[in-house]
Amino acid sequence: MSALPRAHELGLIGCHVCGLVCRDTPMDDAACPRCGSALHRRKTASYARTWALLIAGFLLYIPANVLPIMRTASLGDVDDNTIISGVMELWNKGSPDLAVIVFTASILVPMTKFFVLTTLLVSARRGSNWARPQRAKLYRLVEFIGYWSMLDVFVVALLTALVQFGIFSLVAPLPGVIFFGLTVVLTMLASMSFDPRLIWDGRTDDD
Amino acid sequence: MAGMSVPSPAIEQAPAPVPAPLLICEHCDTVYRRRPLACGETARCARCDAVLERHQRLGTNAMLALILTAMLVFVEANVWPIVTLGLNGEKVATTLWGMILAMWHEDAKVVSVLAAATLFFFPLAKMIGMGWLLLFARKGQRAPGFRSLMVGLHYLHPWTMSEVFVLGVLVSIVKAHLYFEISPDPGIFAYAALAVLITIFAGVDLRQLWETLPEHATTEPTE
Numbered sequence: 207m208s209a210l211p212r213a214h215e216l217g218l219i220g221c222h223v224c225g226l227v228c229r230d231t232p233m234d235d236a237a238c239p240r241c242g243s244a245l246h247r248r249k250t251a252s253y254a255r256t257w258a259l260l261i262a263g264f265l266l267y268i269p270a271n272v273l274p275i276m277r278t279a280s281l282g283d284v285d286d287n288t289i290i291s292g293v294m295e296l297w298n299k300g301s302p303d304l305a306v307i308v309f310t311a312s313i314l315v316p317m318t319k320f321f322v323l324t325t326l327l328v329s330a331r332r333g334s335n336w337a338r339p340q341r342a343k344l345y346r347l348v349e350f351i352g353y354w355s356m357l358d359v360f361v362v363a364l365l366t367a368l369v370q371f372g373i374f375s376l377v378a379p380l381p382g383v384i385f386f387g388l389t390v391v392l393t394m395l396a397s398m399s400f401d402p403r404l405i406w407d408g409r410t411d412d413d
Numbered sequence: 414m415a416g417m418s419v420p421s422p423a424i425e426q427a428p429a430p431v432p433a434p435l436l437i438c439e440h441c442d443t444v445y446r447r448r449p450l451a452c453g454e455t456a457r458c459a460r461c462d463a464v465l466e467r468h469q470r471l472g473t474n475a476m477l478a479l480i481l482t483a484m485l486v487f488v489e490a491n492v493w494p495i496v497t498l499g500l501n502g503e504k505v506a507t508t509l510w511g512m513i514l515a516m517w518h519e520d521a522k523v524v525s526v527l528a529a530a531t532l533f534f535f536p537l538a539k540m541i542g543m544g545w546l547l548l549f550a551r552k553g554q555r556a557p558g559f560r561s562l563m564v565g566l567h568y569l570h571p572w573t574m575s576e577v578f579v580l581g582v583l584v585s586i587v588k589a590h591l592y593f594e595i596s597p598d599p600g601i602f603a604y605a606a607l608a609v610l611i612t613i614f615a616g617v618d619l620r621q622l623w624e625t626l627p628e629h630a631t632t633e634p635t636e
């Protein structure tokens with residue numbers, strides 16, 4: 207047996223909700239004796255759910271980027287902003303640092319999530335033992351940064367509430383922002399559905 | 414932390430807790446024998462480097478005080494205007510709920526619901542839930558509804574977004590500044606304070622309550 211035994215090798219199962227360590231059981235619908243949550247060796251249907259949520263998130267991310275997220279009207283001058291045009295506007299009008307923050311939250315973070323989760327799904331499915339510690343770190347990174355993408359959604363909401371000066375100036379949300387909000391929620395659900403234990407479940411456990 | 418071995422009899426019955434003080438890494442399923450942590454120490458998994466356990470610096474009373482402070486700040490953050498905008502002498506201010514309602518009326522109901530949940534209801538539920546649990550934990554008791562609250566808080570954890578909102582206000586101020594004369598109001602400082610407090614809570618692991626509070630502790634504490 208390896209120096210770092212894993213739960214199934216010792217006939218143990220850990221509750222995913224409260225952390226209680228139990229003896230494994232062949233029962234199908236076993237519940238944690240401490241918190242009552244269902245006991246699983248791995249998250250239920252992790253591959254299928256993660257793929258489904260990730261693909262749905264990606265499909266919604268397309269209209270989120272193509273469609274405008276916000277309309278600004280100033281003295282009859284109507285301007286529809288997409289995510290990327292909003293970033294460029296911040297950059298051009300003298301706030302390059304904030305432009306970088308918004309670009310990171312709205313473009314870089316979602317793209318990283320799609321890329322990392324796809325990599326994790328494919329490599330874990332193949333039982334690959336390539337760069338396991340690094341992949342485990344990537345997963346934790348994705349979990350940590352995920353919700354920061356909501357930034358642009360909140361910005362549109364706040365500007366809508368604030369900039370209401372009749373015909374002189376106003377800001378209104380456009381459908382892109384709804385798609386974007388849903389993308390963030392779906393990718394968060396996708397990363398929660400992925401079971402990082404699968405990274406270590408390869409054909410050969412080499413350490 | 415070294416691993417260990419435990420005999421594994423296959424028992425054809427309901428799962429029973431293992432009496433030995435064991436700990437399983439949530440990220441890779443490696444089993445460890447638990448050992449007491451020194452002050453400020455963090456135990457990490459030798460296989461995947463995830464955090465296994467952190468020493469809790471804050472006692473129950475300190476955590477409770479933090480939560481009460483957070484609740485006060487939360488009320489302020491919701492009552493005071495977040496930002497005030499001025500154009501040609503005209504002023505417009507908004508609160509969090511002003512923003513949520515504006516999105517509702519502008520036919521972005523999905524966004525309205527998302528904002529209400531992640532910026533108002535979830536943080537509020539988290540604070541009330543933790544406050545309730547700690548109020549009883551102080552007396553060494555499990556609060557009524559302990560089990561479902563502990564499970565509920567576990568699922569709620571990733572869905573509070575006050576700290577993202579604080580950054581969002583900052584970005585909004587700059588964006589609006591491109592067009593208008595704009596000034597931040599006290600509400601934003603309350604949000605910034607709330608974000609700091611929520612970040613501190615995020616590090617608080619209430620899971621320890623499962624162990625520190627025995628299942629049927631209805632008797633008075635013996636302090």
Ligand SMILES: [Zn+2]
Pocket residue numbers: 221222223224225226238239240241242243
């Ligand atoms: Zn449990």
Ligand SMILES: [Zn+2]
Pocket residue numbers: 438439440441442443458459460461462463
């Ligand atoms: Zn681990």
